[in-house]
Every structure is written in C-alpha cells, then in structure tokens.
Amino acid sequence: MKSDLPKLLLDIKDGVIDLGWGHPSARLHPLQKIKQSTLSMLSYDHAESLQYGASQGYGPFIETLARFLSQQKGYSKNKVFSNQLFITSGASQAIDFICTLLTVAGDSVLVENPTYFVVEGMLNTHKLNVIGVNCNENGLDLDDLEHKLKSGLKPKFLYTIPTFHNPTGTTMPSQNRQRLVSLANKYNFHIVADEVYQFIYFNEPPPTSLLDYDTQGKVISLGSFSKILAPGLRLGWIYSNPQLIKTFTDSPLAFSGGGLNHFTSTIVNELIGMNLLESHIHELQHEYLRRATVMDNSLKQYFDNSIEYIFPKGGYYFWIKFIEKLNTSNFLDKAEELGVSFRPGNFFTHTSDYDNFLRLTYTLYEPYDLVEGVKRLSKVFSK
Template sequence: MKFDLPSVLVSIKDGVIDLGWGHPSSRLHPTEAIRIASERLLASDDSTPLQYGATQGFGPFLESLSGFLSSQPAYGMPVDPRHLFLTAGASQGLDLACTLYAPAGSTVVVEEPTYFVIEKIFRERNLNVIGVPTDSEGMVVSKLESLLLDGLKPSLLYTIPTYQNPTGICLSNDRRHQLISLANEFDFHILADEVYQLIYFDQLPPKSLLAFDEGNRVISFGSFSKILAPGLRTGWIHSAPEIVKKFSDAALTFSGGGFNHYSSALIREVIDLGLLDSHVSILREEYSIRSNAMHQALKLYFGNEIEYTHPSGGYYFWLTFPKGFDANLLLPLAERIGVSYRPGNAFSESGSFPRQIRLAYTLFEVEELEEGISRLHEAYSKDNNGASLK
C-alpha cells in the first residue's frame, strides 16, 4: 500500500510563485559535485565514515573546513580546526546550545524581527524571549544596554549579524564591538547565526562576529544548507576551545557520536576537490542576478509605493507597505492570483510588523521572480485595504 507521504519540507501549490521560502532552487543543487565526491569517497577502502564519528566531528572534515573558511574573504579570520564542532545543521546546533547554556525559565534576547522559527525553538525549551528593535545597522545595541541596566539578565542573546533574516541588514562594526562588551559586562553568551555570511554580492560584509570576540562570548553557527545543499543536514559551530569542548562532551553527542558523520566525510571531499569554493561563487553570482531582478521588478511595479533596502547579500528583501496595510489580509488574495510571501508578523511575537513582508529571491528563476512581483502588485492593487491607501 502506498501512502503518498511527502518527500520534502515544503510543497508549493502548482501555479503559485511562492516567494515565502528561503530555500535554494532545485536547478542550483550541486548534483555533479556530490556525485564526484561520492565516487571518490566510496572508491577508498576506508570504512571510517560508516563508524560512529568523533564527538567533535570527523577530524579530516574539520581540517578541510578550517582551510575553506580561512580562505573565504567574507569570513574574515583564520580558523583553527580545533575550534570547530560538527552539527547536523544550524537548527540542531542552536537547539543543543539551549541544552548547554540556557536553563529552562531563563531569558533569551532576540532581534525584532528575527528568524521565524527561532522563537519557537526557544519556547519549546521553556525559555522567555525578549525582542530588541533593529534599524539600518542591525540590533539597536543602546536599547539592549538600557534593558540590561534595568535588570534584564539573559542567559543567551541570539543574533543574525550578517544579511539578517528577514531584513537583509548587517550589524555594523561599531555595534559588533559594543555587543561583545555588553556580553562581557553582563555575562551572557552570544549565539551568532552566520548561515548567510559567505553569500555577499559586490562588497564584503563585516567579518564574522567571532573576529570581534574578546572573552569567549561568541558561538558562531555556520551551515551547508545555504551554501551547498540543505538535504545534507550538516553545519558547524566555531567558537573558543572551552565552548567546543562543552558541545563535544554533551550527552547527546556522546551517545550518537559526531552529528552527521557520513555527510561530513562527503563534504570533506567536496571541499578538497575545490567544489565548495566554486559552488559558493556560482551561488553568489546567481543570487546577485536574482536580487537585482527582484529589485528592478519592485521598482517597475511598485515605484514609490513601498520602502525597502536593496540587500547586499543573503536571501531576502524586507518590504514596508504604507500605514494601514495588513500583510496577513492580503495573503489569501495574493495566493489566488498565484503568488505567496511571508507576512512580517511571522518574524516577531510582538505583532509590530503588519505592513512588512519578506520575499526570498533564491528559489525561483529570474522570469518567475518578475512574474511573481507583477502578481503581487496586481493583488495589492485589487485589495480594498491597499486600494484605500492610494
């Protein structure tokens, strides 16, 4: 008997250009690189990748990864392989960080808006979540400082410093320094979710937040989901040796050995063959073209009706519509017209973003992006709520 169970995370309705998902396009999946790397891995008589892996991660993988990151100008710092830890993706690493650093009932600070699943991850850990506003330079660190001076005692602070999800903004260098000093002064760790760090377009982003760390405060999370393939479920943590040791000694790690050991052995081949470097270059080039196409289409159809910052890297546009607009109300009409997006209030429990929407330019081809924006404008023009504003 067949049950027709789903194969992938998201099923997009036929005919809908769903700009709500920050997933890579199937056309860009590196199938050839994975085939070559798999052949090389399987040609060897070494069965080590099939054994339980070392708790910190497969050593040869950590060495190759350190070489790769050190060679990336966007990462901005040399990486010692002993400071890396293998994860099954950033999500898994972040969840494990809660086990190790955030006792139930403690408080985690997040940016407002922030990655739409992270608040749920923290809630499932019985953590309190406090949002700090962001502006064009990222988290407003002075606001955080006031909260800390008023007695807030977070166990952790979660930030996406580079090409933030959903706003696309980078935390400025000054604020990076200020954030680290606050972490030292008020004694909390910073979870720096840096999964978009390497996807820059014309200009290099600020260095990894870890490069600003003085005092072993930063735990940086990287992932192959955004630079190779999310199905590999592999990522890494980069941090001080004492922090890496804590992750390596966790009971979960010890029980199962290094997370996603086999995938990491495969990725090591991809890196050593130079195929990760070339794939990241392809993604940067292609996503830059797509973000420009989305920008042009937004200009063409919406003109001055909406506000946004053209992202300089990452996956997203964050649009602000005029006062009175409600992104949740427009959504059903937009989907009937054949386009979808993620409403702003999905990215914050505060409910402060009814007139914002997030669009991703990574999943669809240029022509589809143009058509998607044209449909979005059609929906906006037909929408009573929107129409009353014009």
C-alpha cells in the same frame, strides 16, 4: 512504492509562485559535485565513513574546514583552528543543542525583533523566557539592548543574525559588533551569532564573523552548508572558543551518536579537498545577485512609490515596507487566489510593529517566475 507522505518541506499550491520560502534554487543544487565527491570518498574502501564518528566531528573534515574557513576573506581575519570547530547537523540543530547545554527552563534569552520566525518556537520548546530587542537599519538596536540590560535583565544568551539578517537583510557594522561584544562581557551573557548567510554576499564581503570581535569567550558562531551547498546535507558547524567546543564535544548526545553528521562530513571533506566548494559559492553569489536585480527591477516597475526597501547586499531576502498603513497578513488569501504568496511581516514578531511589511525571497525561483510573481503581487495590493 508510491507514498502519500510529503517528500520535502516545500509545500506550494499548484499554480502559486510562492515568494515566501527561504529555500535555495533546485536548479543550483550541486548534484554532480556531490556525486563526484561521494564516489571518490567511497573508492577508498576503508568504510571509515560507515563507523560511528568522533564526538567533535570527523577529524579530517574539521582540519579541512578550518583550512577552508581560514582562506575565506569574508569569514575571519584570524586563522581558524580545529579546536574552535564542532560539527553539527545544521544551524537549527545547533541552536537547539546550545539551549540544551547552556540553559535551564525559565532562563531569559534575547532575540531581535523581528527575527527568523522558527527560532522562537525552538526557544519556547526549552521553556525559555524570550524577550525581543528592537532593530534598526544596522541590525540590532544596541541602545535598546543596553537599556534592557541596565534595567536588570540577565539573559543567558542573545540570539542574533548579524549578517544579511532574516528577514530584514541588514548587516551589523564593525563598530556595532565591538560594542555588542563589550556589552556581553560587561553583563555576562553569550552571543549566539547565526551566520548562515555569511558567504552569500554580492559585491563586497560583509564584516567578518562575530567571533573575530570576541575578547572573553562569549561568542558562539553558527555556520551551515545549507546555504552554500545544499540543505538536504544537514551539515553545519559551531565556531567558538576551545572551552565551549569541549563542552559540546563532551555532551552525551555527541558521544552516543558518534558525532552529529559523520557520513555526510566524509563526503563534504572530499568535496572541499577536490576544490569544488569555492567555485560553487561563487556561482551562487553571481546567480542570486542576478535574481535579486530582477526582483528589484520588477518591484520598481510594478509597485512605484507605494513601497520602500533597501537592495540586499547579500543573503536571500527583500524586506518590504508598505508606505500605507495596512496589515499584509490580511492579503495572503487574496494573494494565493491570484497565484502568488509571501511571508507577512508579523510572521517574524509578536508585536504589531511590522504589520505593513512583507518578506520576499529571490533564491528559489528562476528570473521569469520572479517577474511574474511580483506582477501578481502588485495586483494583490492594488485597490
């Protein structure tokens, strides 16, 4: 039966090339791999996948995931153990879950300024007092953070995107990771490290997960299959110290529902066991670098010297600064009239610091659309 209700989150007007959505390419969705692993899993005929699962997540999947993560040079220098993993239904759910379990209304929490724009709404839902910390070319500005902490701020946690930041694309260097963890130890707060882009690197792996730098059980790392397999699976993991994993496992939500995404876990367990994940990640890395290069060339061709940006080393985004003082959000309507869209800089902050920035995504569209989109965008900003 036909329905008028939306099918997808993506909502793009006809004829518009929307370079704003941070979604993966539909063409690259691993339909055949999911089909193959689902059929294989269902062929076991023991219906385990249809029962309530274990609170921490499906045991065989946790073991498989621990092995897989241990083998990835871009993830951790240390062996990942199964008592350090908790299965979630994605990083978004994990953030909300952490707020539920580790905070009470009125607590202060820190976020990067700018940050992933949906996070602030989630934190507000929990009535938390959200405070921004400045960013620079190395991600979080640790001097600003230290200054705030020295002034008496007592955050429950800091939410950070240390690798291929959304929206700025920056990656926190190793020495900064060490200093951040020292500050968390000294001032006693957790670090929620949203590492959903950790595997989407182009030439070289980024510094490993922030958990590698943890010395006193402060780091809670969030992983997700949304960027490396498919967001529709709603599957992710928390990688942290065994005590916190136990806190998550003992939660009434995980117990009542029998894990947070049991059925899908049994499929992805099979998919990893069939060796289908690593090759898929390589395909994404290769294709997204190709698309980022196409976007880079078009930006150079159509914008000349009017903008500045750093070519991304991974992730999904170009964070573009207009040299001229202008407010990019004032150009959205005109952009849509000319058949293109983007995310204005002030979507990602409460301050006016990024009014003359915008975020473009290169993952959703094929190269020829990226070229056309950037060409249209240049017309929007031409005098």
